[in-house]
Amino acid sequence: MFEKKSREGIISAGYNVFSLVVVLVMWTIFCRWQNSPFFPGPKAIFFAFVDLVKYGDIEGVSLWLHIWKSLVRIFAGFGAACVLGIPLGLAMGLYPKFYNRTRAVIEPLRFIPPIAWIPMAIVLLVGFQRYVFLIWLGAFFPILITTLLSVAKVNPIHVNVAKVNGANRFYIIRKIVIPSVLPDIAAGMRIGLGVAWMCIVAAEMIGGEMVGVGRLILKYAELLRMAEIIVGMLVIGIIGFIMNEIFIKVEKRIFRWRSQVGIE
């Protein structure tokens, strides 16, 4: 079984390299055909990346500093979303009345895109708060909603096993409900993390500081320099991808008890 797994891993890695190459080739062909300074090929993008690493951007700020600043903002906003979204979701799931009686407030808020909040954020907040607020907005609702819905899916038999042994409410929440909902919360966190990255450009548009991957993109957008913009886009995509992979690895380790259900 082990052997089969590692073989499958190698094959899958091979196909991933292959699909990457296909996309790069198609990109190159498309770029040649367009022949426009606004559609750089993979080579031009690579050189733009090297320059950004070596010399920094037009103001001399290194790519690593851009990345670092964005990471800090993401973790602050995402962290705030977890800290508020998970307990609130649990409370609303455990006491459905709480949710039913506040729906009219929560549900409409959920559909307002973070970008629409920009003017409000500018008026009400300053500096770092603005970044955190916009990223929090994006990550909070997926985390809240998945947590809330997961409580309803707790198997009543497991609750009854505890009850018939004389367990009180506190035990049931701590030892039955929370372990049951953790995998769903983790899935909600992963979605939230994705949305957090989607909000980074909006957040850095108004944050004030000239540093951050989103800011990097905006800076070069003003100059119409597409190669650097694409570097910024790819950096966001790749960091998001790596974080997601780490997240999945951790989930697999923590939730070892789950049967390996796949779509294969």
Add this chain to the structure above:
Amino acid sequence: MPNKMVHVDVSMSYGSLAVLDKIAFDVYENEFLAIVGPTGCGKTTMANLISGLLKPAQGRVTINGRRADPKVQNISFVFQEPSCIPWRTLRDDIYIGLEIKGIDERQARKRVDEAIKLVGMEGFEEYYPHQISGGMKQRVAIARAYVTDPDLMLMDEPFGHLDAQTRYLMQIEVMRIWQKLRKTVVFITNNIEEAVYLAERVLVFSKLPARIKGEFKIDLPRPRDNTDSKFLDIRSEITKMVEVVE
């Protein structure tokens, strides 16, 4: 005459649907009582009422003179559905009742080991439920029910989801354990043969709203032989009563 342990005298309805209609009976100490009846006749509701998981609409269930309440009495329940806790190893799963009741950890460990031995699951202690078969999961549920040394054990169609072969083996197993430990058991099933094989006394429930239609004392020697003519007579008599159209 043995002590009356459980006294039931209840009616129950869900909204306008009457489920139990003035059901009254007693369970004696150390008795193995089976309740049979057609599917959907309120047998599970009965089990939930006896365990105190449900409160009756009218009347009451008392255990040793006090209202049934799992926080007060030592009750255990083997559910029809698979009930293993997915994130607990089998050892921890069986331990859950002792953990809730706050039994000293060293003693608890000893009792868990005994319960594992009782159902023949040695060597599987560190497995998770998704790694074992349906029959083994029900064994774990039975071990979990015995480990707390309960006053009363409820088994609600515990073998309903098992294949015929495993079911047969589990019946033998349950009988062996009961003969050894003599717990008071209320066993609910829609399988008449199973009831006659296991129980000392069988109550027959009617279809909804359930009433008690009949009571059979079964004093066949053990181990019982399900091809024996007396066994077959009792079985067919109960079957007729269950199937009769009113």
